[in-house]
Amino acid sequence: xxxxxxxxxxxxxxxxxxxxxxxxxxxxxxxxxxxxxxxxxxxxxxxxxxxxxxxxxxxxxxxxxxxxxxxxxxxxxxxxxxxxxxxxxxxxxxxxxxxxxxxxxxxxxxxxxxxxxxxxxxxxxxxxxxxxxxxxxxxxxxxxxxxxxxxxxxxxxxxxxxxxxxxxxxxxxxxxxxxxxxxxxxxxxxxxxxxxxx
Numbered sequence: 001x002x003x004x005x006x007x008x009x010x011x012x013x014x015x016x017x018x019x020x021x022x023x024x025x026x027x028x029x030x031x032x033x034x035x036x037x038x039x040x041x042x043x044x045x046x047x048x049x050x051x052x053x054x055x056x057x058x059x060x061x062x063x064x065x066x067x068x069x070x071x072x073x074x075x076x077x078x079x080x081x082x083x084x085x086x087x088x089x090x091x092x093x094x095x096x097x098x099x100x101x102x103x104x105x106x107x108x109x110x111x112x113x114x115x116x117x118x119x120x121x122x123x124x125x126x127x128x129x130x131x132x133x134x135x136x137x138x139x140x141x142x143x144x145x146x147x148x149x150x151x152x153x154x155x156x157x158x159x160x161x162x163x164x165x166x167x168x169x170x171x172x173x174x175x176x177x178x179x180x181x182x183x184x185x186x187x188x189x190x191x192x193x194x195x196x197x198x
Contacts, residue, residue: 001092003196004054007032007133007169007189010063011041015191016048022193023052028089029078032169032189033061033098033133038108039068046072046079053078055089061133061170062100062109069098084120086128092198095124095163096131100170101151114153121157129198130158132168139181140188143173158184165198 004026009016023029029052036042042064049056056079060066066083073079080087082096097120100111112120124130134151135141136158141150149171158166158181166186169175175190187194 001027001090001198003028003030003129003198005030005032005167005187005189005194005196006191007167008034008061008172008175009045009191010034010037011045012191013044013048016045019193020049020051023054026054028092029054029056030131030167031056031058032131032167033059034063034169035061035069036064038063039065042068043072046076050076050079052076056080057082057087057089057094057096057131059083059096059131059133060098060110062104062106062111065110066098082131084123086123086125093125093128094131095128097121097154098133101134101154114151117151117153118156121153124157124161124163126161128161128163130161130163130166132166134170135168135174135188136166136181136186139179139186140168140174140177141171143171155181158186165196167196
């Protein structure tokens with residue numbers, strides 16, 4: 001399966017249009033959160049992506065709530081919003097969890113505590129493609145080797161569930177970064193569109 005994966009569009013409608021064009025070559029598409037900017041522009045950004053006809057997995061970022069994302073994507077037939085739940089595309093299991101994890105310092109942010117995230121990740125099947133917004137702790141989660149904004153709960157879930165792939169965004173300084181936990185590849189995506197085979 002050829003995946004086109006991205007994160008953190010933050011209302012970039014021009015890049016959304018480019019992703020629509022790129023999606024013609026994909027078997028499935030992943031949008032790992034932050035379509036809006038501080039809850040603004042969500043409908044326009046999702047509207048710009050909605051011409052994508054390939055099966056598309058979306059998770060909410062910390063810049064939009066899950067309810068707002070479900071509402072904005074309601075008219076997009078190919079899109080499935082995942083937040084503490086999974087779906088299967090062509091025999092490949094996907095499980096998604098959005099939001100900022102752990103809690104960010106911003107009062108406007110859509111966040112989960114580590115404890116909330118742990119409960120929501122519990123149903124994730126072993127060997128799935130894990131779609132997150134926030135990075136697991138210590139993996140592509142800061143601008144330098146000594147700075148870590150990632151989630152220890154998400155890291156524990158990756159260690160326990162051994163996904164075939166983990167994708168996320170959230171930390172802009174680490175866009176394009178690749179890491180691994182055991183045999184599991186981890187990718188901080190960014191908005192440009194990343195091709196991944198699973």
